[in-house]
Amino acid sequence: MPKSKRTAAIIVAAGRGLRAGAGGPKQFRSIGGQTVLSRAMSPFCTHPQIVAVQPVRNRDDADIFPQAAGDLTYQPPVDGGATRQISVRAGLEALVAQAPDIVLIHDAARAFVTEAVISRAIDAALVTGAAIPVIPVTDTVKLVSETGSVEATPSRAHLRIAQTPQAFRFDAILEAHRRAAQEGRDDFTDDSALAEWAGLTVATFEGDVANMKLTTPEDFAREEARLGAMLGDIRTGTGYDVHALTDGDHLMLCGVRVPFNRGFLAHSDGDVGLHAIVDAILGALADGDIGSHFPPSDPKWKGAASDQFLAYAVDLVKSRGGRIAHLEVTMICEAPKIGPLREAMRARIVEITGVPLSRVAVKATTSERLGFTGRQEGIAATASATIGLPWDVNGGSN
Incomplete structure (x- = not known):
């Protein structure tokens, strides 16, 4: 040749x-x-x-x-x-x-x-x-x-x-x-x-x-x-993350910088929304959790922006020939109010992941002043991710 x-x-x-x-x-x-x-x-x-x-x-x-x-x-x-x-x-x-x-x-x-x-x-x-x-x-x-x-x-x-x-x-x-x-x-x-x-x-x-x-x-x-x-192996993963609040002037929530009278106590930027989505994607891939890919003991990730964690998880899906069908994240906090920020958060997740806006959901709830979120000691987030992977010839997925 x-x-x-x-x-x-x-x-x-x-x-x-x-x-x-x-x-x-x-x-x-x-x-x-x-x-x-x-x-x-x-x-x-x-x-x-x-x-x-x-x-x-x-x-x-x-x-x-x-x-x-x-x-x-x-x-x-x-x-x-x-x-x-x-x-x-x-x-x-x-x-x-x-x-x-x-x-x-x-x-x-x-x-x-x-x-x-x-x-x-x-x-x-x-x-x-x-x-x-x-x-x-x-x-x-x-x-x-x-x-x-x-x-x-x-x-x-x-x-x-x-x-x-x-x-x-x-x-x-x-x-x-x-x-x-x-x-x-x-x-x-x-x-x-x-x-x-x-x-x-x-x-x-x-x-x-x-x-x-x-x-x-x-x-x-x-x-x-x-x-x-072609993507016949449909997977769903769930994620959860929580970070305590400390002194500060802003929070990173779903990739959006939110002015606030507190900050996150965290190794990275503490973005609980993106962290929960990353864990949901990794769960759907059956590929560990965010801590195993980005260990908090590694100084490399100190203060790191969480958008790179999410982009990494998306690339893992693509590397296996798959795609993300839907992402959903629920913020659990008394403050700040998520409603006015929802569309900005959805747009930022779309920007990071390439998932269409119609397939990205951001929700919020309080804990009725109960527990650590109710006392405003921290903020939590849950997430789910639905992905499709191609089947291999042996009936499993790649």
């Missing part, structure tokens, strides 16, 4: 995705508990033959891009343009200094590309210089006139549906893009069409029916249902 030590990938993520309906650009939306962007980028960032991943974004998305991409390793994003073709050229120009042998160009809206497809793309480009993944057309296709009447029925034997990543020798596709820009041609719908125009012979290789492009609200609904069906 041919190998290249200089293969780069461009992830085109500058579009607006208007056909996907309300909710902002589709590449930043969540599907199966993970953003479309991070799903699309991850296989390239972890592929052993790819040395650089170059995202192209819309400049208006500069603030939200890093969070949507997560902790993946990639080149600093560059700004795209008004058309996909302009955006791809921006990505190519950003890679000039690195001079890769092969470049793969992939649409961020294709969130389910696999390592196998990426490997086939690299191999095909090394042999042919230009190649695209395709899948057979299974429906009968009609050529229809402007009046709506059928003019012809092409044979399916020679029809294919093109996908990405499309793979090219870097120098050849860069020259083709530059030439198209000089001649004012900006109407190509994909890079293979531009390559054909420039005189390159474009080969094909086996694509993947799952490597579909998310375009409409129906696409999102279908893939959410498919991903949900």
